[in-house]
Amino acid sequence: MVGTGRKCVIVTGGGSGIGAATAFAFAGAGYDVVINYNRNRDGAEAIADRCRDQGVEAITALGDIASDEACLLIADTAVQRFGRIDALVNNAGVTRYAAASDLDASNAADFEHIFSVNVTGTYQMIRAATPHLKKSDLGSIVNVSSDSAFSGSGSSLAYAASKGAINTMTLGLARSLAPAIRVNAVCPGFVDTTWALSWHDENSYKAFKENLISAAPLKSIPGATDIADAILWLTDHATKVTGQCLVIDSGMHLGV
Structure with a gap:
């Protein structure tokens, strides 16, 4: 039988970090979950098992969101299994570390790859899910952006620029998809996940975190669960936002 009567969310890049925490949070709120992954199959399957332990259904969906065909297939997989899409969390993203002071550290291929996933992929996933989201009483999209969109800092200028584009797209789509679909973004600062280990060794990562904690007014840094909770709030509770x-x-x- 197609459908369980529960709401359904798609989480892209759901195999680890913020995506995995988000899938788990939605499962705890009673959503059936579609966990998209590109390379991290083991992580996606592991979080799907954890979601099922909360009494909902969870499936994984392979696909690189830089491919429009893959985005259509992910959306179709959700509808074929659950008969609906109520929420979409665009979490999948990539970067490549390049110091902003070194203009030779990034080239056209780096920009094209980062934008193909972070910006074009997000747009394609929204386009694939929109006809189904419009049928829902909830109709929510949350894009995972970054405070790099405002500061221009982060792992690379290409990454920061891509997140600025996501914020612009969030504003434009919030207008054009209303009133059927709400579109918001979360913009985390540094989040304590394995993401940054790709450009830090263990010792420098520890020192980096300690410096951030010392500098932050709240004397802490967010974890993946903090971001997931905000995404769930924007979806389930902030119905006028x-x-x-x-x-x-x-x-x-x-x-x-």
């Missing part, structure tokens, strides 16, 4: 880009960074944007 659309076109917002919510910074979650323990106050670091205050520039203390």
